[in-house]
Amino acid sequence: MKDAKGATTRTITLQHARIWTADPARPFAHSITLRDGNIVALDAKPEGEVIDLGGRWVGPAFIDAHLHLTLGAATLAQCDLSGCSSRAQFESRISAHARALDDAGEHESWLVGFGWNEADWRADAPTRAWLAAAGTRPAVAWRMDQHSCVVNDAALAKLDTTPIEGGEIEREHGIFREQAAWKRVIPAIPTPSLAAKRASLAKACAHLHAxxxxxxxxxxxxxxxxxxxxxxxxxxxxxxHATVLDRAWPLDQPPELPQESSDFFRIVGLKSFADGTLGSRTAWMLDPYRDQPNTCGLSMEHTLRGELTAWMRCVQSLGLSPSIHAIGDRAARELLDAMDACADSPAPRFEHAQTLHPRDIPRLAGRFASMQPLHKADDARQALARLGHARIERFFAMRALLAHGARLAFGSDWPIVSPDPLLGIKAAVTGLDLDGRPFATAHSISTREALVAYTRTAAEMLDLPSGILAPGRAGDLVVLDRSPLEIDWTREMPMIDATIVAGRTTYDRASILPSF
Ligand SMILES: [Zn+2]
Structure with a gap:
């Protein structure tokens, strides 16, 4: 069918569905009608092509409020070492990946692995000997936080191993940490061609739709x-909706940003790091680390230079949202002070918010806290050692944040952890860590609250046209095989049956939708 302007129009109605809209004004429905990529009606007379969903559950498609798409896309072609629970398993994945590269005729190219965590095998970090199966090609394997890596002999031969400020190099073990990993190893790895980057972006989009x-x-x-x-x-x-990571610009000379945008791409913010991470004890804490009492971590960048407020005002003057990484409770307090001194709009984003002094939690009322629940499941295994029992009440205080009116938006930080929103919801709802043990469950939230954080609030934070299912909103839907609101997440998980973006099918596991 064509409309008056000659553009193709398409109307479909999904019916016999259990629809949860994330819209407080009308939370449930049984049918939904989409036209030209947008929602036009709920529970109306069926129009256009009618699809029977056989009682499946439908909600707003998920929004990952914080990830690294280009980095994540690159990992899809790399050796996935996440979840390795032994040296044997680590080595067999390296070996399989080396064989795959050989089979593809890539005999010289680097083998890049990612995602290992020594907490998974409860012993020391891997050494260069673990990479023997890579053979004579250079190989590097990144720790899951990307703050350290191990390389093999062929890579070591290409690297400068003289001392570097802010970094550590253990030559005999092939280990590079912090600045040594970033300034010595990363530049030595050949960057993918533009064509390869574009191809991997398309694969990443398909991966996320699934x-x-x-x-x-x-x-x-x-x-x-x-x-x-x-x-x-x-x-x-x-x-x-992108946030720009480049931040080495003087405040009186903001960067030239590309003006081109579309319904699917837009720059919405600029990023600054107030501190580091809990795992590497660089998150900036009010009190010293329990397992390293001589340090409270570090402040960084604009926060270190006392320029955070000025930087945030500058970003807001460009019409963009300041997005600030703050993990430690001291960094959080500095950020909240800066927020108090800035305008409310464009709204600043508090990224991570992993530890907060109880006194500061009410200060997040009405503000966006962009959190990654799967980080809790992962960091839980180190949190007690780093923080001690008394401070666990400050760790991922999702329940208290919601109770005080903070606007919680969820994401993954992919490729640091999996981008699977169902794993994030499970972590937020059950409090189970990655070893399956309950941790700080007083901070757990309800499934409905977790769904809202992955849909409505994330859309508000990123200024997206989706997030709730209501007439006039974007036709972005997810279809699940069962209701996530009615299951025990410690025992079962829903399956993604289909994903629809702007009225078009982008994933259809169960072959329930026509290709439109
Ligand atoms: Zn991140």
Missing amino acids: LGIASVGSMEYLCDIRDVFVPARNALTLRV
């Missing part, structure tokens, strides 16, 4: 925004 995701808040460097996202902006199937 997880029920229609939109992301992505942290990106300007070079990738210019070279990859802007040219692809009219062909993307995933809505990408």
